[in-house]
Each structure stands twice: as C-alpha cells, then as structure tokens.
Amino acid sequence: MKLSKAIIKKYGISKKAWQVARGYRTTKNRGYTMAKRKHSVSRKSGFNGLLGRLNTPAMGAIGAIGYDKFISPMIPVSGLAKDALELGVGLLLSNKGGIVGATGKTLVVLNTYQLLDRAMGSLNISGLTLSNSAVSTGGYLLG
Numbered sequence: 001m002k003l004s005k006a007i008i009k010k011y012g013i014s015k016k017a018w019q020v021a022r023g024y025r026t027t028k029n030r031g032y033t034m035a036k037r038k039h040s041v042s043r044k045s046g047f048n049g050l051l052g053r054l055n056t057p058a059m060g061a062i063g064a065i066g067y068d069k070f071i072s073p074m075i076p077v078s079g080l081a082k083d084a085l086e087l088g089v090g091l092l093l094s095n096k097g098g099i100v101g102a103t104g105k106t107l108v109v110l111n112t113y114q115l116l117d118r119a120m121g122s123l124n125i126s127g128l129t130l131s132n133s134a135v136s137t138g139g140y141l142l143g
Contacts, residue, residue: 056102063103064110080118087111 003013003021011017075082086107093104 057106059099060102060104060106063099064106067103067107080115083111083114083118087115 001021003017007017007021011020072082072086075085077085090104090107090111093100094108095101096104
C-alpha cells in the first residue's frame with residue numbers, strides 16, 4: 001500500500017497519514033485523538049434486518065422447489081431410502097454459500113421431518129393415538 005501524493009501533501013509521512021490512507025477517521029474525545037474504523041453502509045436494522053433474515057429461508061424454499069421439480073424425479077430410489085439420500089445431499093450442500101447452501105438447509109429440515117413423520121407414523125401413547133391426520137382421544141378431536 002502506498003501513500004498518495006495528496007495525503008503526503010496534507011499530513012506528511014506520519015502515523016496519521018497511514019490511518020487516513022487505510023480508511024480511518026479521527027474523532028476527538030476528552031482531549032485525546034482516537035482512531036475509529038469506518039463502517040460500511042450495509043448495516044441492517046429494523047425492517048431491512050427482517051428482510052435480510054428472511055432472505056435465506058426464501059432462497060432455500062425456491063431452491064427446494066426447483067430441486068423437487070427437476071432433480072428429485074431423477075433419483076432412482078423411493079420411500080425411506082430417498083428421504084435419507086436427500087437428507088445426506090442437504091447436509092453436504094448446507095455448508096455452501098448462497099442459494100445452494102440455503103437449499104441444502106431447507107432439504108435437511110424437510111427430509112428430517114419426513115423421516116421422523118414416518119418413524120412416528122402411528123404412535124400410541126397411553127390412550128392418545130397419533131396419526132398423520134389428527135390427534136384423537138376416545139372420540140374427541142383435539143386438533
């Protein structure tokens with residue numbers, strides 16, 4: 001990194017000149033000079049922060065829909081094996097960035113749900129019968 005001629009003309013070759021060249025700005029606080037780092041404008045707060053947090057799930061949903069429409073029909077296995085295979089693919093993709101990583105995270109969630117749903121298919125817990133459609137106890141519908 002070199003000091004520009006304009007900075008050398010204004011500050012000479014000094015610590016202050018190097019700070020200005022690196023992008024620092026100085027503020028006076030209680031009689032002494034303190035270097036503060038400039039922050040980028042891309043800081044998110046309020047509504048923009050909410051949209052930033054929704055960006056990854058939305059990209060994952062779009063990627064999962066594309067995966068389900070185009071790639072999933074080409075997998076030659078079905079049922080439990082297909083869910084386990086797609087879970088493994090999702091785990092591998094979840095470490096990537098961008099829409100690929102978001103798709104991987106979504107595939108992990110969806111296929112984990114499908115595997116657990118099949119495993120717990122018709123679970124009977126002391127009078128409660130859990131099925132895929134509704135929860136019932138002795139003729140009363142709970143929801």
